[in-house]
Amino acid sequence: MPDHEQQPVHEARSGDPAAWNTLFQRFQLPLYSFVVELVRHEQAALDIVQESFTAAIRHLDSLREDRRFGSWLFSIAHQRVVQHWRRESRAAQVFQETDAELETVPDDRENPRDGLVRREREAEFFALLERLPEPQRAVLLLHFVEDFSLEEIAAVTDANLGTVKSRLHYAKKALRQLWENRP
Amino acid sequence: MKTPRDLLLARHHPATPQLDTVRAQALAAAFPNARAPRRAAARLRDWWQELFWPARRAWLGLAAVWVVIVGSHLVRSERGRPENFTGPPTPVLRQLLREQLRLRAELLDDLAPARPTPAPAPPIDPRRGAISRPFPIA
Numbered sequence: 492m493p494d495h496e497q498q499p500v501h502e503a504r505s506g507d508p509a510a511w512n513t514l515f516q517r518f519q520l521p522l523y524s525f526v527v528e529l530v531r532h533e534q535a536a537l538d539i540v541q542e543s544f545t546a547a548i549r550h551l552d553s554l555r556e557d558r559r560f561g562s563w564l565f566s567i568a569h570q571r572v573v574q575h576w577r578r579e580s581r582a583a584q585v586f587q588e589t590d591a592e593l594e595t596v597p598d599d600r601e602n603p604r605d606g607l608v609r610r611e612r613e614a615e616f617f618a619l620l621e622r623l624p625e626p627q628r629a630v631l632l633l634h635f636v637e638d639f640s641l642e643e644i645a646a647v648t649d650a651n652l653g654t655v656k657s658r659l660h661y662a663k664k665a666l667r668q669l670w671e672n673r674p
Numbered sequence: 675m676k677t678p679r680d681l682l683l684a685r686h687h688p689a690t691p692q693l694d695t696v697r698a699q700a701l702a703a704a705f706p707n708a709r710a711p712r713r714a715a716a717r718l719r720d721w722w723q724e725l726f727w728p729a730r731r732a733w734l735g736l737a738a739v740w741v742v743i744v745g746s747h748l749v750r751s752e753r754g755r756p757e758n759f760t761g762p763p764t765p766v767l768r769q770l771l772r773e774q775l776r777l778r779a780e781l782l783d784d785l786a787p788a789r790p791t792p793a794p795a796p797p798i799d800p801r802r803g804a805i806s807r808p809f810p811i812a
């Protein structure tokens with residue numbers, strides 16, 4: 492979340508429903524996008540978003556810094572996603588990560604301006620995203636959706652900073668390779 | 675140029691109505707009392723707008739009439755109240771009361787119907803006095 496963005500977290504701490512409404516309205520679509528890309532099930536994603544909202548209201552005392560509200564909310568949702576994976580018996584997936592360099596993801600500057608082609612490429616982008624291993628996808632989504640810092644992504648995913656750096660690095664590399672090798 | 679964020683949000687934007695519902699449900703569950711006053715206030719506002727406001731002059735006129743009625747009633751009851759309502763009766767008042775009671779008693783005596791005269795006693799049998807007693811009375 493950008494630092495300049497003012498969120499009524501202080502008002503929410505005093506139990507103001509209007510403040511909570513403002514906060515949730517701000518984050519609901521990015522949070523849902525993050526969750527549904529991970530669980531790939533719309534109703535499950537909606538349930539996780541609602542559980543995350545309820546948990547946020549109940550446990551706001553555990554948030555130390557108001558400016559971290561966004562990453563804190565995403566961390567709650569990520570915990571629910573992991574629980575969902577466990578329920579779906581998918582938590583044991585382990586993916587091999589290799590060293591490489593990648594700075595950017597494919598962008599539209601390389602694409603033709605034609606709308607149909609652009610939509611096709613967008614669909615391709617999401618198809619490639621779905622092929623990434625879940626831990627890498629989670630890190631990449633947090634980077635894309637809210638532009639969280641590496642520290643914030645580490646807090647959200649409950650991983651150490653080195654692991655997050657590595658996952659983000661390899662996620663970008665894998666996405667680039669998939670993009671370049673697409674038929 | 676669209677960023678990955680733009681692509682992601684645009685892809686899932688159709689879910690916004692469901693997300694609005696999810697948000698409302700979460701807030702309603704967490705703040706069950708927050709909606710009640712709002713609903714009551716809304717009902718009061720509706721009542722005010724539908725019932726009172728269109729005929730506000732008539733309601734105000736009626737209220738003014740009632741104020742006048744109640745005010746005049748209060749003023750009259752204040753004037754009619756005895757000044758020394760709870761104090762003990764003075765000697766003069768006691769004397770007046772005694773006089774009133776006496777007059778009342780006289781009035782009642784005057785108005786009371788005449789008592790019927792008792793019937794005359796039957797004549798005494800002269801022989802009753804000749805009854806001999808078995809033994810003399812001391």
